[in-house]
Amino acid sequence: xxxxxxxxxxxxxxxxxxxxxxxxxxxxxxxxxxxxxxxxxxxxxxxxxxxxxxxxxxxxxxxxxxxxxxxxxxxxxxxxxxxxxxxxxxxxxxxxxxxxxxxxxxxxxxxxxxxxxxxxxxxxxxxxxxxxxxxxxxxxxxxxxxxx
Amino acid sequence: xxxxxxxxxxxxxxxxxxxxxxxxxxxxxxxxxxxxxxxxxxxxxxxxxxxxxxxxxxxxxxxxxxxxxxxxxxxxxxxxxxxxxxxxxxxxxxxxxxxxxxxxxxxxxxxxxxxxxxxxxxxxxxxxxxxxxxxxxxxx
Numbered sequence: 001x002x003x004x005x006x007x008x009x010x011x012x013x014x015x016x017x018x019x020x021x022x023x024x025x026x027x028x029x030x031x032x033x034x035x036x037x038x039x040x041x042x043x044x045x046x047x048x049x050x051x052x053x054x055x056x057x058x059x060x061x062x063x064x065x066x067x068x069x070x071x072x073x074x075x076x077x078x079x080x081x082x083x084x085x086x087x088x089x090x091x092x093x094x095x096x097x098x099x100x101x102x103x104x105x106x107x108x109x110x111x112x113x114x115x116x117x118x119x120x121x122x123x124x125x126x127x128x129x130x131x132x133x134x135x136x137x138x139x140x141x142x143x144x145x146x147x148x
Numbered sequence: 149x150x151x152x153x154x155x156x157x158x159x160x161x162x163x164x165x166x167x168x169x170x171x172x173x174x175x176x177x178x179x180x181x182x183x184x185x186x187x188x189x190x191x192x193x194x195x196x197x198x199x200x201x202x203x204x205x206x207x208x209x210x211x212x213x214x215x216x217x218x219x220x221x222x223x224x225x226x227x228x229x230x231x232x233x234x235x236x237x238x239x240x241x242x243x244x245x246x247x248x249x250x251x252x253x254x255x256x257x258x259x260x261x262x263x264x265x266x267x268x269x270x271x272x273x274x275x276x277x278x279x280x281x282x283x284x285x286x287x288x
Contacts, residue, residue, distance in 0.1 A: 115282055117275070122254040126261060126271030126288075134280035135260045139226055142258070146224060 030074065033081040053077070108137070150202035154193070154212055157201055161216035185215050191241055207233045211242060218249055225250070227259040231266065243270065 031050030056073060063069075115138075119125060127135050149157060186193045191211060201209060210233050217225065230246070231239040247270060250257055261267055267274055268288060276284035 124257045126267035129277035133277040
């Protein structure tokens with residue numbers, strides 16, 4: 001926001017366009033929104049955004065001197081920017097590897113088909129077994145349940 | 149976190165499950181609770197409080213992670229090969245601590261081990277797994 005304000009001030013001095021204190025803030029905010037539309041990251045985008053905004057306002061002043069038109073243009077610009085910003089970004093959906101999921105599911109179902117247990121408060125259960133007996137896999141089942 | 153000192157790791161563990169801004173947690177020095185637990189273990193870890201986790205041996209890291217797990221009084225504990233990386237002296241001390249702690253706080257515990265003696269000493273129920281099936285379940 002500070003960068004946006006600084007950019008607005010910079011644009012104000014460069015374009016010699018007279019704005020009051022609130023005007024600088026509005027200019028900074030709109031410049032910030034325009035900058036985000038121009039590109040990502042900080043830097044020249046903010047200055048460009050502020051200058052674009054002030055150029056638009058200057059155009060309205062050139063065409064019509066009434067302050068209402070200036071306010072209307074600002075409001076329309078902000079609404080348009082908000083509408084553009086709020087559009088959902090279409091992301092590339094990652095396709096799950098269904099073959100792997102199905103095969104893993106079958107393996108798990110096969111392994112733990114006949115497995116049920118009940119644990120009471122204060123129990124100390126020791127699980128022993130040979131390698132690949134499914135001890136750690138049992139934990140992998142329990143942990144998501146505990147987290148949920 | 150290996151680049152952080154033991155004390156800060158323990159301190160982070162105390163904030164487990166509590167929404168707290170990370171920086172506010174890092175500012176304070178470890179409290180009485182950490183010193184108490186380290187002295188209880190009696191493994192000489194008090195002098196390592198300000199040493200980075202990266203400089204500790206795997207056994208020491210194992211003990212620290214156990215302390216981090218128990219520091220917040222959990223309802224359930226899952227141990228996987230608790231004493232696998234420890235020497236016999238540390239094993240004895242750690243098991244004594246675990247036994248006392250679990251009995252004191254009545255924590256439900258599931259422990260995987262390959263050591264039948266350990267199973268007999270600590271557990272009150274033994275499950276024997278084979279190919280994903282519980283072939284034997286016996287109280288102890």
